[in-house]
Amino acid sequence: MTAKNLAHFPRRQPAEASSPPMPKRSGPEPLAAAAIPVDSDASAAQFLRSLHVLLRAVRLYHQHHPRLIETLKSAGHALDAALSGSAVLGFAVEHDRLVVTKQPSSSGHALADARGELKTLAEVFARASIRSLTFVPHTRLDELLQFARSIDTACRGREASREDWASRLREHRITGIRVNQAPERPSEPITFASLLEALLGGGLDSSAGAELLTSAAPDQLRVALRLLWASAARLGQVRVEAPQEAARAIRAEFAGADELLRSLLMQGVALEPPHESESLGLYLARLADTLSVHYTRSEYLARRLRAAEVRMLLSQLRPERDGHQESDASLDPLVERFWSSLAARERTRLLATPEAWCLPVTLLRDYLEGLIVAAESRRAEASRREARRALADYARCLGSEEEKARRAVASGLLELKDVLERIWPCPQLADLGKSVVAALGREVSPGIANLLEQLTQSLATLALARGDCAEVEAILAEMEKAPTEFDEERLAPLMRRIVDCEEWLLLVDLALANRPLDSALPRLLRRDPERLLDRLRLLLTSSAGSNAFPAMVRLVRAAGEPVLGALETHLLEPRHQRVATAIKLLSAAAPERLIAALPRAFSSWDWSLQDLAVTELSRQSAPGLRPQVAQLFLALLREAHLLVMPGMIDQIGLVGDAAAVPHLVEIAAGDVERLGDVFLRIKSIEALGRMKASGAATLLRSLVRNRSGLAYAEPAGLRSAAEDALALIEDRGGSLNLRQPAKASTSNSRFVQPRRYLRVALSDPLPAKMEGPQARSARVRSIGLGGALLDTSAQYAVGESLRIEIHAGFDKIHATAVVRSVSAKGCGVEFVHMSQDDREKLRRRINKLLD
Structure with a gap:
């Protein structure tokens, strides 16, 4: 940058000489040290020396020379320092010395000149016909440069032209420097x-x-x-x-x-x-x-x-x-x-005494904010610790016997809520919440009690927003220690307001995060089980619900009562989504409680809820629970929906409880009026075969052999199922159920439940069609007697029922199915009902594929 370009920039004012000051709060100054005065005569003399150097640089160097630019900058900074705190900076030439004045109407005094430098400059001014000089704070660098050139020109010009400084300043548009101006002596007002x-x-x-x-x-x-x-x-x-x-x-x-x-x-x-x-x-x-x-x-x-x-x-x-x-x-x-008006040390000393409440909250705020800013900008942890100590001493006055002290501190802490957010919670203020609640429990003045209530709620809300569960629990625990009559009057509504605030829901998100569970979180959340369960229900219906389900189960188990009791109550409610959420959470967190509660609620549910409960309980792998589930299904079989019964019968057969054999024999024989559907009889026969119930062999043989004249007495699908069951009971080959890969029977299988039917992967997928208001096409990639894997563009939800038509050569197989899984591989469905003819067509098709 050239000297000409630099000169057009205005000089920085003294207040701008460093980084911009921090914004100041209205009101009295915070605790701070007083400013150090500057020697004004020394700064004025330094500016004159810099001006003298600038005059020599103007004569010696070209206008673009770096030395000239450097000299101009130094003169500008020296002028800044000399003008600091003054309205004007004036000099007068008296013989061979320079007199300085700092105010428009004040008298001047001579500057000390031990080395004779100022005497030389005074002679230069005299040759240029300069008798007095005045600089004002808005003097720019370009004016300073033009003035130096004008002095040089005046010294080398004719003597007659030296006096016309007014024209010269006007020509160069210099407004910040006045030459030979008569001093104004206004009368004092x-x-x-x-x-x-x-x-x-x-x-x-x-x-x-x-x-x-x-x-x-x-x-x-x-x-x-x-x-x-x-x-x-x-x-x-x-x-x-x-x-x-x-x-x-x-x-x-x-x-x-x-x-x-x-x-x-x-x-x-x-x-x-x-x-x-x-x-x-x-x-x-x-x-x-x-x-x-x-x-x-x-x-x-x-x-x-x-x-x-x-x-x-x-x-x-x-x-x-x-x-x-x-x-x-x-x-x-x-x-x-x-x-x-007191010194900073006096206010600091006051904060360390029991009379700290006397300090106005505005001054305390300025003091604390100054320490916090120092800690944040310079990483001075000592300042942060001092701020916390001062606030702790101030809050300790809540235990004062004087009412005005308690009132001042309660209102002051409320006003300092934004400051608290920056330094609390912390170990130094660990007992702040408890001390406020304890003060509220002792308070007899209604006005102060209201302030303490607001303060308690603010602290609890802040701790909730920060996820500080221990602090929230400490505040609530302190409330519970209050006498019963006081609790009913004030603390119970306050506790209700804390639990009902929006920040409370942040605890649920914190509990479901992928991190170790804080032991205080379940204890806090079980204070309002209904709100917790409503939040979990909403999350389960979202797209990320399945991913968060294990964390929900962990939380419900840790919370225990009364959350589990609330889930049992929800099983009896008419709202479908609440019941579904209760079934899912109870089956994973406490399946024994779902087993105990199911007889009271099962008959009032629609088939989808019944199917959800049966499906979830069928997944239980604990050895002690499986027999209980089988006995429960057997007891509830008559109350179940037609589409739910097949799954219950399959589970009874997989468990293999011998006490269920007589009931299954009755169903297989068709002696139970409500369970006389052929598909249910086939399921019962298959269950007897899985159980290897030798006592049912006679019935199964009669089902296979009985005739009514020349025709068989039973349908072909039922007879085929009876033949397969007899083969299992008698350990003979030929049964479709025995055609399993060798690896399926190994003990290290990753599946908890054994597969009920053999699944056949199709190299050439079968075409299928979903029936309904909007027909959808699909392709069957694998199939078994129990279900199929469909590849379809349609979007289905788990638990949704549909009618499906599968084209197997010239045969069409119709079935009612329920969606059990949805993944990138396809849509897995379970056949919950089909006619015996369709069942027989499906069995023959699978046998043909296996052969």
């Missing part, structure tokens, strides 16, 4: 402060006045301040725009004032300047407040006043007619002003 000093300060010795204020008794100071408040009320209409009237009003009001009141007024004038367009009454009222804070501060620092008495003293210093009480909100700004 008349203010209330100057009037009071002129009218009341005469004859007062400053040292004697200070001694008088120091030796005055507290009651004398209180009387004097109240008199000042009374004068402020009477002089409310006096304006500074009419100085003669104001002077007369001041003389009349304070004609009889004693020396103490006049000394107080002079001290107030020194401490508090007047504001523009302010009446005399308002100014005196501000003086009274300033003097009150000043007096209270001196008493506090002298340890004659406790922190808890500050507010009371400030209220006593107000006029009696205003009726200011200690609890008056109008005192808050004055109290805040008092605490902000």
Whole structure:
């Protein structure tokens, strides 16, 4: 970048010389160290030296030379430093020295020049006919460069042209530098402060006045301040725009004032300047407040006043007619002003005492936020620990015996909720929630109790959002320790509000996450079992429900009662989805409870719920449960739907309970009226064969051989099933059920349940058609007597029933099926009913494929 381009950029102001300041909160300054003053004469002299170097660089170097750019930058920074905190920066040439001024109307003083550098520069200014220079804060770098070139030109030009600096500055559009301008000496404006000093300060010795204020008794100071408040009320209409009237009003009001009141007024004038367009009454009222804070501060620092008495003293210093009480909100700004006037160490010391509640919450917020910002930006964990310690000390005041202390801390912690979110929960504040609940249990004031209720709910909600289960459980456990009468009155509704909040559902998501289960999570969630189960039901119906089901089962098992009891109750409800959710969760988490509850609810369900319960219980592999399931199915067989009975009979046969043989024999013989369907009889015969029930051999032979004249008495499908069952009982070959691969009988099979029928994979899939309002085509990739695997574009849900027509050569096989699985490989269905003719066609087709 060239010097010309650089010069067009405005110089950074002193406040911009570093990174931008942090945003400041309105109100008093936080606990911070005071700024270090800068030596203004040294900075002014440094700027003059930099300007002298710039003058030499302008003469020696080309405008694009890097040295010239560097010199210009240094001069700009030096001017920034010299102008810091000043309205203007002025220099005057007096003989061979330079005089500096920092204010428009102030007198200057000569700069020290030990090495004679400034004397040389003064001679340069004299040759250029410069008698005085003034720089203002908006001076730009391009103006500084053009001014240096103008000095060089003036020094080398004719003497007559050197004086016309006004034209030269105008030509180069230099507005931030003024040359040879006569100083303005405006008359000092008349203010209330100057009037009071002129009218009341005469004859007062400053040292004697200070001694008088120091030796005055507290009651004398209180009387004097109240008199000042009374004068402020009477002089409310006096304006500074009419100085003669104001002077007369001041003389009349304070004609009889004693020396103490006049000394107080002079001290107030020194401490508090007047504001523009302010009446005399308002100014005196501000003086009274300033003097009150000043007096209270001196008493506090002298340890004659406790922190808890500050507010009371400030209220006593107000006029009696205003009726200011200690609890008056109008005192808050004055109290805040008092605490902000103290040194940072005093406020820090206060936070470590039982009177920490006296510190206004705005100052506490500024202090805590400063520590937190330091911890977050500079990774200073010590600052974070200090913030937590200070907050713990502040919260400890909830145990105070003073009502005003408890009220201040409760409301203060509520206001600091956003600060709490950044540092809590943590070990240093581990007992915060419990201490708040304990304070709520002890509180007798309804107003403070309401504040503590809000604070407790806020802390619980914050802990829920953070997933801090231990903290939430500690808060709820502390509530349960309260007396019964108090719990019914306040804590029970509060607990209900905590459990009912939206953040409570985050615990369910946390419990279902792929991570070890927190022991506190089930204990928390079982406090509202209905809400937990509603959430699980919604998740089960979603697309990710099957993936989350194992985690749901883990959670239900860990929660135990009353969640399991609520699931049993849901089995009797009329809402279909609730019953289905209860069946799924109970069958996986506590199948014995589903077995015990099923007789009460089974008959009231539709066939889909019955089928779901039978399917889920049939998957149980525990040796102790399988006989119970078989006995239950046998007892409920007459109440089951026609499409559900085949699966129940198959399960009875797989378990092999000998006590079921007589019942199965009756069904196979067709002696049970409601179970006389041929398909059910075939299923019973197959179950007897699996059980190798020798006692049923006579019946099976009669079914195979009995004739009615020349025709057989029983249908062909039933006779074929009876022949296969006899082959199993007599250990003969030829049975379709015995045609299993050798690996299917090994003990290391990955399937919990043995396959009921042989499945044949088809190299040439069979065409099929799903019947219904919208006919769908499919292809059968594998088939067995129990079901098939379909390849279809139709979307089906597990548990859905359908009618299917399979084309096997010239034969058409019709069946009613239920979808058992849906995967990328296809749709697996189970045949739950078909006629004996279709059954026989299917058996022959499978035999042909095997042969």
